Amino acid sequence: MTMLGNQIKKPSYVLSITLFFLMLAGIIGGIYYATLQIDYVWRWYRVPQYFLFHDKMEVKSEIEGDVSSISVSGKQTMITVKDTDQEESYVVTDGTLLVDEGDRIYPGDTLAFQKKWKAGILMQGLWLTLKVSFIAIIFGILIGLFGGLARISANPALRWSAITYVELIRGSPLLVQIFIWYFVLGTLINTILAKQNMWQVPPLWFGVAALACFTGAYVAEIVRAGIQSIHRGQSEASRSLGMTYVQCMVHVILPQAFRRIIPPLAGQFISLIKDSSLLGIIAIRELTKATREVVTTSLQPFELWFVCAILYLVLTFTFSMFLQYLERRTLSQ
């Protein structure tokens, strides 16, 4: 329908598409050409190892003795070291043996190399970003739900608390809030805990708290708008049937509001996933911080920063697809 106003004729349509791809190729080519000018060597093959790498682990003997038997069953090899008074067995999977039957072994000797797949720094960073975002989204929803309900509550104490919270959070930069959570609240809490000889809260949790509170304020406004967009007749009808405020909210208002707030919520949560990149400054090794560390060791900044950006894109795109699916499902019933 909206296309009617500026319909494009077929030949010029093809021309436009061609232009688009030419432009894209031009930009990529341009960047590549520029990097050649500064003698940058692209080494994409170095990137995968930061996701998954084959770690070589040494299997060492803990006792002194003779290798009494080496038995192979499939990929597993069992090496048994035996002395007069003790015996120890080591299982090696998919490895290279360095000893033969009958060899004399001393504690600390390497019996075999064992290979194992391990998650690289980028993979760990990606996982942490996912984890932090997920937890912050869950708490953000809870805070936002209560914040939004408090915001339209008849009780002035609740209402004003919600307004203050929302305005404070929305009025200051997230970076500053993260600093406050970590350097002010974090120091306070952990110093007090230390004085009581108690467990220390790791930085991760202050980061999650900062993100959750930040998102919560925006979710509260989205929830408020969603609830207020439901016609007053709905709550009047349910209250006139004798339903309590909570019953009316749970069964009538929130289910209807939920459908309307999915799109703005999706935008908010996508922002949150991207904003989690700020947590690197308080020593949380999420994707961005992980990328920075890999850049300093690998000296391949160009490849790695592109990879980092693409990983965020994959996360946010998957998430937005999921929410679109959710939206379609709630609408189609």
Next chain:
Amino acid sequence: MIHVENLYKTFFVPHKVKALHNVNLNIDAGEVVVVIGPSGSGKSTLLRCLNQLETANSGKILIDGIDVMDPKTNINKIRAEVGMVFQSFNLFPHKTVLENITLAQITVRKRSKADAHDKAMHLLEKVGITDKARVYPDQLSGGQQQRVAIARALAMDPKVMLFDEPTSALDPEMIGEVLDVMKNLAGEGMTMVVVTHEMGFAREVADRVIFMDQGAVVEVGTPEHFFTNPEHDRTKLFLSQIL
């Protein structure tokens, strides 16, 4: 059944309006009372004060002997006894017809799902829409929606039914089907307060008609009285406009 004494209600936003000005009213059990009056005369406000969708500034309302305006009264209990039908139906659009009728039965009356379901089907039969139990409200005509709304209110087994212009939002050809349901209900002895401009309905089933203007009850009488010799000039003027 309903006793209203010196009821006052003033709105201050957006500007000061005396919506109810010293209203006194007695309605017996089984009585059908039709409330008429020009737009803005306070008819809706009166109805909404009866089930506390609106809080009056002063006065007294007793329903079945219980003081509705007493802060110690559990208002949700009263509301369950007082059914209300709105001009704009206000069905729950995310629930099927059946769920619309069972929801409050289950949450408020604590009936089992099966009982609520049976009751709903019985009421749908009564209002003549058995074949639409599983559809959503937006697939129904206005007249059907209003009949579902009546069934939803009746499912609570109310002692009183309030109707606020139940047919005003309907196409003319659908008014009859809703009025028929209401007539049947009156015939069964339900206590009803009906705000309507359908004078045919008033003439046929009302025990009493109340004419309101500018927040006050101007004239009360039988339908007979209103159609033959209304007393006040304002009543005459209003009736001459709508008849």
